[in-house]
Amino acid sequence: MKPVQLAVIGAGNVGQRHVRAIQTSADVELCAVVEPSIDSLACLDLNGIACFDDAASLFENLKPDGVVIATPTVHHLQPALQSLAAGCHLLIEKPITTDLDESNQIIEALAGTSLHVLVGHHRRYYQAVQQARQIIQEGRLGKLLAVSGQWCLKKHNEYYEPDWRKQWPAGPVMTNAIHDIDLLRFICGDIQSVYAESSHQVHGFEKEDVAAIIMRFNNEALGTFILSDQAPSPWAWEYATDENPAVPGTGENCFRFIGSHGSLDFPNLTHWTSTLENGDWFAPMQSSKINNEYHNAFQAQLTHFAAVIRGDEKPLISAEDASRSLAVTQAVLESIRQGKRIDLVAS
Ligand SMILES: NC(=O)c1ccc[n+]([C@@H]2O[C@H](COP(=O)([O-])OP(=O)(O)OC[C@H]3O[C@@H](n4cnc5c(N)ncnc54)[C@H](O)[C@@H]3O)[C@@H](O)[C@H]2O)c1
16 A cells, blocks of 8 residues: 655654654655754754745645644644645644634635544544543443543743743643643543633743643533643653653553542553442442553554545544634633633533
């Protein structure tokens, strides 16, 4: 089978991960990179690969099957519209765009075409995530009552040197919690309302140091989530899964799903039930570990992208679905600003 031809637009931190994943995958082949920075290009082995300064030059010269967009979020929209106009399928890094007006422009540009837009919420590709979704949706915990989660770590001081990283769009809610929100929507179902508070006692920047979120899901389950980019702790997705080579893993769980008939420690998938049918607190609890291996989710995402382009698989995440994760994340920030619960329009 001929590998699917992919171009990458934006080869910084995450774009380089995509380029390397493409270069080590049999399903896809790198045909071009669009990147204006020589420093970014110098980090990659691009011998024989066409390089362009801008997306327009790419499409004047080549017609890839698919395009990966990994430019800063404020620069997602333009190359996305150019790629769709050129007839290319898209994998856009998360968040899909900075706001819903922009993501609607992408959805409108897609209408009437046979093209697909995936969004880089790569956690959906972990086996543990798909297993947890299945366990909860099959009712193996009984009725889902609650979920609690943490994403707490300390980012290095140099991270905050650029001024834009001190502002709220680069804060941990928009940058990091959007992953957790998308994960929770995927596993538990959609979120109907959020209330959140933040504090700024470490940095004193516009962006939050800590946020606490309360959420209500459509199925009436309640959730709490604490996040901080200023708190060394072993409880964050990157620690649990060891997915980021720069962040040494701890293997500690960072979510608990709690049901009327049992609970699930996640992502290590320890399933807790009572030894008694009625589950009273007098009976000892018992646990069983569900088998799970962490694979490279970036690679799995690319394999899926290739299968979607070939028409062999349906998208695991669409532009509409990713826009909903963006809307919930924006509602968290809106709640912080207004000091009240925000009800989301039903999806
Ligand atoms: N999936 C994840 O886990 C994850 C993690 C971090 C960041 N991200 C997302 O990835 C995107 C990129 O983040 P990053 O940390 O890699 O940023 P970055 O600043 O490290 O890299 C962006 C690159 O895009 C280039 N660029 C800027 N404008 C461009 C344009 N118009 N055309 C082509 N290239 C252009 C820059 O020169 C730079 O090399 C953001 O949307 C971010 O939210 C995703």
